[in-house]
Each structure stands twice: as C-alpha cells, then as structure tokens.
Amino acid sequence: MLAKMIRISLLLLPLLSLAASRSTAQRTIWRGRSGGFDVAWTDRDITARRASDGALVFSARRIADAEWAEMEDVSDEEATVKEYERTVRLLSVVGSIVSLEEATYCDCGGVHPIMWTRFVAYDLARGTAAHPHPARITDLVPEREVLRALAGDALVRQAMDSAHVRASASPAAMTEALKRVEVQPPGDECTYGFGEFPAEFALHHLEGGRVAVRFSLGHWVEICRGRYIQVGVLVPPPARLVPDLSAAGARRAGFLMKDQRAIAGDRKTTFNYTPRRR
Template identity: 35%
Template sequence: MSSPSSVPARPGPGRHARFLCSRFGKRLTQEQNPGRMARMHMSALLMVALLAAPAQPLTWKVTGADVTFEMSAKDLRALRDGKEVFGLQSRQADFLSNFKAEEGTNTFGWEGSQSLKVLSVVGPWVSYENSDSGFTGGAHPYASTSYVTEDVTKPKGAFSLLSVFPEKDVVAALKADRFIRKHIHDEAAFKDARTVDALMQSLEPGEDCVGFDSGGLESVKRSVAFHHIEGNKVAVRISFGYAAEACRGRSFVVGVLLTISAELRPALKRAARREEGFLMKDAKAVKAPSVHFTWESPEPKQE
C-alpha cells in the first residue's frame, strides 16, 4: 500500500511581502473611505484650535443688582452698564503712579511690588488680599499685607462688616476667640466692652506685635473675607495688621462665626454653590485670579 504523497506547504509571504500587503491594504481602506479620513482630519484640526483658543471668562449677574462679574485666570472685573467698577489688571496704572518722583529726585534703589489675590465674592462684595512692599526713600522699606472687602455698587471704603451683622454679635464672637483672649491687656475693660472699638482698646500687641489698638476697628469693618457656611452661621476671616514699624509686613487672621440673617442667606447660598461668586474655601478650586505688579528704578545714565 503506497503512502499518500505529501505536498509541501506553499511558503507564505516574507517580511517584505507582508509589509507591502499591509501598506496596500491601508491604502485601499483610505481610498475606499475618503469621508472617514476627512472627518478625522477635521477633528484633529478642531482639537488643535480648541487647545489654542484662550479660555472664555466665567460670567455671572448678581441677583438684585445691576452688576455683572467676569472672571478669568488673570482678572476679575465688575461691570455696571458696561463700565468697569472693579478690576485687578486695571490697577497697574495706580501702582506705577506711586513711583513718579519730582524732577531731580534721586530714585536709584527704589523698587516696589504689589500682589492682589481674590479670596471670595458674595453678591456685590469682593474680598481680596493686598500685599505691598518696596522702598521709595526714607529710613526703611515698607511692607504690608491685609484683606480688603469692597462693595462694587458703592464708593471705595463704604463696606462695613458692622453694617452686615449686629455689632454686639461681632463683639461676642471676637471675645470668644482664643487668639483675641491671648492679647487681653485690661480684663475689666475687655469684659465690659460693648463696641468693637472699646474691645480693641482693651487688647495689647503682645509678642506677636498685632495692631489691635492701631487700626483694629478698621480691620474688623473692612479687612474681611467670607470663608464657609456652618449651619446658620458663616465663618468670617478678619485680617489685622502690625502694631509697630519694626514688625512691618506681618499680618494676623482671626476667624469668627456670625449668624446669617434672612436677608443675607440667599447671596451666601448662591456663593457657596458657586452660582454667583464663591466662598474663600473654594477659591483654589475655582482658580480665583491674582495679579502681581513690580517696578524698579532705571539704572543711572552713564556720563
């Protein structure tokens, strides 16, 4: 019985042949699906355009006020009837005006910087941290850091925490703070204080060099930011400055809880939900803007 004859297997395509088949197959696919390739090309171009396009500012209108905010990574602007009433970038001109000296003044060695960082926005109230430092002659350089709250619907300096919350509530909250109690100078005056001014006068700078009796009342009124909500209360941060020139640049932040009135609650709730503004605890999450300006005196001309 004869054994079946074996037929040798036909050799497959070599590496070069497989490569050509692969290239040829892709070419056929491309030729057979020109629409698909065009769509892929357009999608790629669209993605590049989106990545290259600048991000549009976040915009919101304040309920019950003729104010519109525009917030981007580099600016926060408040507009009324299309006119800017608050801005960060627009403050550079004012910053530079501080270094205009009379003709003939030797400004060699002068320098300055200013940083503005938005902390919270509640209704028409913008709270930000302002830091200044530099040297413009005299015996010493200057440096300060403080919080500032502005009501963009009113003249600068018109906002007051004591117009938002009863003064007795603010006094009670400050009296309960551990940092405040650490600086009691006159126990009897501290206990009897019924106003913020009287309370500040009962305190001493201490080793920290806190400026309670020099600008403390103004700090409580305007150097504030709204941090978060706890039940029916809002956490407010109050920034105090330094008491003596030897302590320049220092700042101290005290936190108090104040009961939210029915009138204030809607604006705070909208800020907490980031519908209109935001609270201080969310400033990083919303990428709250900040700016930094610097100036240095020009080099003296060579004769």
C-alpha cells in the same frame, strides 16, 4: 529661491500674529456673576462690571495705579522709592461684596524694603472704579453680634486683657483700643497687630445657620514683615444676605473663601511699578 522664501514668509505671518495675540491675551483665573455684577479675575486685574450696562465699577489695578501715582513724584530729585509691587488674590464674592488678599512690597529707600499683607473688602454697589467703597463687616452684620463673636476669640481676648479693656461699645472702638497692642499665637515666633480690623475681612463658609468671617492681623515686628494671621468667628447673617451666601456657598453665584484654593490654587495677580527715568 528668493520668491519661494517670500511665499513661506507670507504664509508664516498669520501664524506668528496669532501666536503673539495669544501670548498677550489675559488668562482668566475665575469669572462669574454675583449681585448684579460680572466679576473677572485674570492674570492682569480683578474687575467688576454692572451686568445691566457693562460699566466698570471696580479694578484692583486702578487702585494700585492710584496709590503709585501718589508715591511717585517725577519732579522730586530726592525721591527714594525704587520699586512698588502689589499682589492680589480674590478671596470671596458674596452679592455685591468682594474680598481680596492684598500683599504690598515697597523698596522705599530705607535699610530694608517694607512689606505688609491684609484682607480688603469692597461693596460694588456703593462704589465706582474711580472711587471704590470699602466694606466693613458691620455693614453686613449687627455690631453687637460682631462684638460678641470677637470677644469670644482667644487672640482678641489676649489683646483686650493686655489693653485692660473689658468691653467695647463698637467694633470701631475695639479697633481703636487694641491698635497699639500686639498678640502672639501659641507656637508662633512672630507677633501681630490690629489694623483697620472691621474692614479687613472675607466670608469663609456657612456653619449651622451662621457665616464664618475671617479677619486678617498683620505683622507687628519688622523681622516678620509681610506675614499675617487670621482670626475667625461665626456670626448670624442678616436675612437679606442669606440668599447671596447660599448661592456663593454652592458656587452658583460668587464663592466663599473655603473654595478659593480649589478655584485658583496658588495663582495671584501682580502689579509692579518703578520710577520713570528722568
């Protein structure tokens, strides 16, 4: 009887090992090649590698790890951070430009946890995994075109009127002038503000030879923490970006934000951190 039980156990071991390996395997949400990079979004990370040599050039988890490392000080007995969480979604992949939705939660020891959500964009061709390079919309589109499009948006115009700004010399100057101004969309009980506006973007769709750019505006008042809205404008893309936009629009290489839900549904990737026990 004992010998029979041992034989059964030996037969089951490979099956149990296979089941364990499958349970720990990364689940792929989206994978594709764009601008000479292999981009992979799994339930554990969003990464990019150079197609030519496989070198890792981007990792959303590494960014979150680095931010947590700065916050956590194990030698500080008065440290108050209890939990830090980062949730990311891949919004668009065009050429070497990747845009993400980044939601952050921090129980930092205050009366209430703090939360914020924003878009972030990176240029894979100009950064490394250790030092990712933030992309700005003005890296892709002439400043005058960005300013013209933004000035035609109702919410941006509302903010400009509140700040008594008639015109701006650049998107960076516009951001500086408007960062202390809150805006309130019609029918919304929350108000929102301008953060690092030119850098918080994703590429949404193509329309009439132009590209739709979506910017994120984060919450202004704490009662609305974690919420954000989008400002969308149409701008003419530079000629060098047109092939990449066309490929992303057809989902041949990368994708645009318009297809994000069809690709991933509600799936997200979450990194969670708690202080180490002393």
